[in-house]
Amino acid sequence: MNIIKFEDLPISDDIKRAVIEMGFEEPSPIQSQSIPVILSGKDVIGQAQTGTGKTAAFSIPLLEMINPEEKNVQAVVLCPTRELAIQVSTEIRKIGKYMHGIKSLPVYGGQPIERQIKALKSGVQIVIGTPGRVIDHINRKTLKMDNVKMVILDEADEMLNMGFIDDMEEIMKSIPEERQTMLFSATMPPQIKKLSKKYLKEDAKHVAIARKELTGSTITQNYFEVNGSQRLEALCRLIDLDNPSAGIIFCRTKKGVDELVASMQAKGYMVEGMHGDMSQIQRIKTLNKFKNGSLKFLVATDVAARGIDVDGVTHVFNYELPQDIESYVHRIGRTGRAGREGTAYSIITPKEFGFLKQIKNVTKSNIERKQVPTVQEIYNAKFKIMTEEVSSIIEAEDYSKFVDIATELTQTHDSVKVIASLLQSQFKNQLSFDYSSDKLESPAKVKGDDVRLFFSAGRRDGLTIKTLISYIKNNAKVGASQIRDIDIMENFAFVNVDNSIHRQVLEKCTGGKINKRRVNVEVSTNNKKKSRNRNRKSKNN
Numbered sequence: 001m002n003i004i005k006f007e008d009l010p011i012s013d014d015i016k017r018a019v020i021e022m023g024f025e026e027p028s029p030i031q032s033q034s035i036p037v038i039l040s041g042k043d044v045i046g047q048a049q050t051g052t053g054k055t056a057a058f059s060i061p062l063l064e065m066i067n068p069e070e071k072n073v074q075a076v077v078l079c080p081t082r083e084l085a086i087q088v089s090t091e092i093r094k095i096g097k098y099m100h101g102i103k104s105l106p107v108y109g110g111q112p113i114e115r116q117i118k119a120l121k122s123g124v125q126i127v128i129g130t131p132g133r134v135i136d137h138i139n140r141k142t143l144k145m146d147n148v149k150m151v152i153l154d155e156a157d158e159m160l161n162m163g164f165i166d167d168m169e170e171i172m173k174s175i176p177e178e179r180q181t182m183l184f185s186a187t188m189p190p191q192i193k194k195l196s197k198k199y200l201k202e203d204a205k206h207v208a209i210a211r212k213e214l215t216g217s218t219i220t221q222n223y224f225e226v227n228g229s230q231r232l233e234a235l236c237r238l239i240d241l242d243n244p245s246a247g248i249i250f251c252r253t254k255k256g257v258d259e260l261v262a263s264m265q266a267k268g269y270m271v272e273g274m275h276g277d278m279s280q281i282q283r284i285k286t287l288n289k290f291k292n293g294s295l296k297f298l299v300a301t302d303v304a305a306r307g308i309d310v311d312g313v314t315h316v317f318n319y320e321l322p323q324d325i326e327s328y329v330h331r332i333g334r335t336g337r338a339g340r341e342g343t344a345y346s347i348i349t350p351k352e353f354g355f356l357k358q359i360k361n362v363t364k365s366n367i368e369r370k371q372v373p374t375v376q377e378i379y380n381a382k383f384k385i386m387t388e389e390v391s392s393i394i395e396a397e398d399y400s401k402f403v404d405i406a407t408e409l410t411q412t413h414d415s416v417k418v419i420a421s422l423l424q425s426q427f428k429n430q431l432s433f434d435y436s437s438d439k440l441e442s443p444a445k446v447k448g449d450d451v452r453l454f455f456s457a458g459r460r461d462g463l464t465i466k467t468l469i470s471y472i473k474n475n476a477k478v479g480a481s482q483i484r485d486i487d488i489m490e491n492f493a494f495v496n497v498d499n500s501i502h503r504q505v506l507e508k509c510t511g512g513k514i515n516k517r518r519v520n521v522e523v524s525t526n527n528k529k530k531s532r533n534r535n536r537k538s539k540n541n
């Protein structure tokens with residue numbers, strides 16, 4: 001592939017100068033491919049993995065196409081959260097730093113509306129906003145959409161999702177039809193893509209950056225299987241082992257965020273939460289602390305962290321797996337940005353194994369299983385860091401202040417004892433968690449040596465005891481003697497298998513088809529012979 005340079009793109013010198021100042025050496029693939037298409041006036045769906053510079057991919061041509069002579073709103077960028085609106089607005093200002101006569105403004109809820117009204121009156125051409133506040137301004141007639149020529153949906157699939165679709169509908173109605181529409185996101189589920197056709201012209205171009213994997217290949221992904229009650233301890237062990245300089249921890253719900261923040265703070269971790277129920281000021285304060293490094297960990301819901309770009313996030317923790325596969329991609333994309341390395345850890349219970357398997361398949365990523373570290377391993381890691389630190393201090397001869405006291409101590413005590421005691425005092429406060437045992441017990445298994453598995457196919461799918469046994473036998477390559485206690489219900493089925501093969505069965509039988517139905521397999525949490533209420537998806541975000 002030929003490498004395109006910023007010089008080769010038909011953009012003004014003012015923009016080139018600014019992006020070079022921002023440290024961009026060459027355009028990323030999504031930038032070099034979408035900028036010319038956008039400049040040609042076509043509608044665009046721009047899809048590229050997280051952290052690949054989608055913001056600049058639409059901001060550069062957008063700035064290029066604004067007419068600085070006209071002092072009215074010509075472009076609107078819509079984002080799902082306030083933080084993202086601010087972030088995009090900051091990037092647009094940086095890219096447009098040397099352009100004259102162009103004004104942009106972020107508008108979002110939580111900020112006094114009067115201030116925004118005043119700013120809007122001063123002749124803003126680019127508005128970057130969250131849907132709610134944009135509608136508010138449209139209704140107050142403080143934001144006139146008549147001259148809008150460009151609309152951009154950042155995190156487009158989220159914007160066209162249930163939570164926002166009504167607002168989007170209303171906003172789109174207020175914008176003249178001959179506009180140019182651009183949708184950007186890392187993920188674009190088929191049903192959303194279909195829906196997006198409504199807003200795009202027939203000849204819209206889908207610029208998708210081909211990649212081997214959906215998720216960034218610079219991200220190492222692992223999972224850890226634990227009991228539900230051990231999630232917190234597993235998380236703390238992982239943090240204590242890796243000592244990340246900045247990490248984002250994901251929970252499914254706002255309540256989950258609040259609870260985890262409280263438990264972690266009680267253990268002395270520097271952590272704060274971020275979700276939609278918190279005040280605007282609080283959220284911005286927290287995000288700023290996280291950005292400048294005075295806060296090590298951020299606990300967030302999926303929506304709150306969408307698109308957020310923080311330099312140097314080394315770790316993403318899935319304290320709980322997300323609701324859908326797209327969210328997994330977006331979550332782990334908070335690390336490994338702009339080609340850097342990152343680590344993504346998922347803490348799962350045996351029940352979630354089937355879903356993890358699906359994530360693995362769909363994202364084609366290599367999520368390897370690992371054991372939660374033992375306390376000894378955590379100490380070993382810390383000792384290693386300390387040994388290296390001591391060696392480098394010795395090398396740099398950076399210890400003169402302490403020579404006298406060291407001499408004095410070694411005159412009265414054996415030098416090994418002195419060093420060991422210093423280590424003791426240094427390390428006694430190193431672990432934040434009061435770990436009760438060296439090793440975290442393995443997740444509890446169902447009754448004895450059997451594991452009860454749930455299959456998401458049943459009588460209505462034509463499933464019989466015989467077909468289920470042969471399905472398991474053929475897919476997992478296990479003997480019929482290791483399968484027993486089968487219960488076929490109307491919509492699903494349960495079966496007991498030997499503990500030693502249950503993982504194999506989960507792995508090989510998930511995602512296959514029984515009489516045209518794609519089946520999901522999970523470890524059942526209920527007692528034998530009892531059916532259960534399948535109601536995993538409680539959307540609460």
Ligand code: ADP
Nearest residue numbers: 024025026027028050051052053054055309338
């Ligand atoms: P995305 O929206 O694709 O997830 P962002 O637009 O937030 O990614 O960009 C991720 C980071 O990469 C940002 O800090 C951005 O400034 C930086 N970046 C964007 N384009 C380039 C480039 N061409 N070269 C280097 N860094 C870039």
Ligand code: MG
Nearest residue numbers: 054055154307
């Ligand atoms: Mg983005």
